[in-house]
Amino acid sequence: MENKDRKQPMPNSNHPLMSKLHRLGIRQGDAVAIRSENSVQFAKMALSCWQLGAVIIPVSTRYPSRKVLSTLDDLSVHAFFTSRDFKTVVPKTESFFINDFVGGGSTDWTPDPYDKNKFDLQANASLIMTTGSSAKPKAVLHTLENHYFSALGADDNISFGPGDKWLASLPMYHISGFSLIARALLHGGTIVCPAPKQPLVESIRQYDMTHLSVVPTQLIQLLEDPACVRKLKTLTAILLGGASLPLSLIQKAMALELPIYRTYGSTEMASQITTTSGKDWFDGNDSTGQPLKYRRVKLTLEGEILVKGEPLFKGYVSENSIDLAVDDDGFFHTGDTGCFDAKNNLHLTGRKDSMFISGGENIHPEEIEQAIGCIKSVEQVVVVGIEDARFGKRPVAFIKTRQGRRFDSGRAKEVLQDRLERFKIPDDFLPWPQDFCPFLKPNRSEFQARATELIRPKRPRQ
Template sequence: IRQYDMTHLSVVPTQLIQLLQDPACVRKLKTLTAILLGGAFSPVNLIQRAISLELPIYRTYGSTEMASQVTTTSRKDCRDGTHSAGRPLKYRQVKLSPEGEILVKGRTLLKGYVSEHGVIPAVDDAGFFATGDTGFFDNENHLYLTGRKDQMFISGGENIHPEEIEQAIGTIESVEQVVVVGVEDAHFGKRPIAFVKTGQGRTFDTGRAKEALQDRLERFKIPDDFLPWPREFGSLLKPARSKFQLYAAEWTRLKVPPEHF
């Protein structure tokens, strides 16, 4: 960033968190035309910090198959505190399946997946690609992401999307990163557990967190336990949920979750 005279930058949240720790990088970021933020869950605190630093931040949603942006917010959207991923860009079409899955179509969409047998089509009869992501539109055509179809789990007969819980936990001031996974439970089938990484010099209070989440989540969606971010995971650009799943299963079997960390 310091070396090259760039105008636009596309980052995932972890990268932006790291950049904001370097004052020289922050000064450079302020000179850019746009900073596109996407690829993973973006904590509200991170967005607010970027805005307070007067960075040209834009939230975005995309996929490799669409090469890659599909929707983007305006600067005003971010300043107003909207949690949407913005509106569809030019030459893109976005619609939802009856189950809420995001379907995309447009000039940038892939033709298919290359295999030893040729190109395997990746779209339906109408030319739409099923992303595997779920979401909804508001009345102003802003797209809101709710999660991944393959990450949803059922707890006591209720559908739980980890991303929804992560967004709620991300509003807690001390939280820098969070990943929620489901662990086996004899009574409910599965229950959510959250891994939390706090900002430098910050602490996390489990009791206060659960109390704060009562205004943001239905009771059954509030994690049973909050665990400290594993040191060996460091600052992952796009955390592999499967790794946290294994860690959670081992932790809950052997240890008592801390009240503070």
């Protein structure tokens, strides 16, 4: 992906950041990595790189130094920008503090819309690492056109423009947070970036906003704070995605009449694929909604969700090659499973690769997670299957409890007997690992490895 022509002239622009980046030798096609908490500096850097034709690589702030180095090396990064909040690594490429190039101080960023920026929509725009259930993240390549049509279709359902403010509550190294940049560029909406590491509850209280994106565990925390609930009721839209929703959370949010929009998306489709309308939610629709504009969704006979459309990524990048990763009809196989109802609303049922067999019975972790999620002390749960000498595999649950609550595993097993077949009730309940991120889609491979470390494979019962 590296562009060998170092003599490209500086584009006609009075933008000082573009000039600085051009003097560093950043040219069209170059990969520029950013490791930073959500910030105005991050958004401004991304915009300037796109104006130069460079490709942005958001690097997870949770990566250890060794993983940062391997990511930069694998993707042939030309320049690496990091905030001062992180321990400095010394990559093989040039590295800089982002604060030295972009002034700080502001929490709001309102860009000029697409039509005022001289973008080449066909140009490669970003390489975002997947954070799904796979063991090793993949580098997902999008063009500016992919991001543009993703934003355009989403805006048709939830408008976001001048006067609107969207709180950046999900990390910009993830597609759910990164996509806000494209949304703001569509019509000139404002992104609000809270202070690094500020609890979301405090951010909701402090900042002026009209839009918010959250995952279920965040919404659970917010609904326990009366001041946050009052603020949430005033918003235009609350976009809710990222994981399965406990029934109790759905019922509570509906009773409060919050402007919830449930969504299903993926990194490969540049964020949202299906999203409910406000009316769907208040009508009691528990689906993830209908496909947005510029998306096509269909199901295989086995129920796997296939997608295509203008937001669909260009391919996976590795060692300067691009894997298109689509079938002969141009559809991407998500690995997620679901079904459509009579109104063409998509209901998620799980993932193909998460199902396991225990004693000859198929077990879908999502079903168990849904049941455990209804227990009041549970904030988040992940279920995995670990090796068992007698049954092949048995379910184990990791539990993140709500603040101030205690989880009673014995009582939980009693409650689950009324909701699950006996063989689906987890043998063990483990505490949520402190070094695992509680918010985004779980990496089941990591949870499975941790469970195997903590629990020895069981011997056959006599």
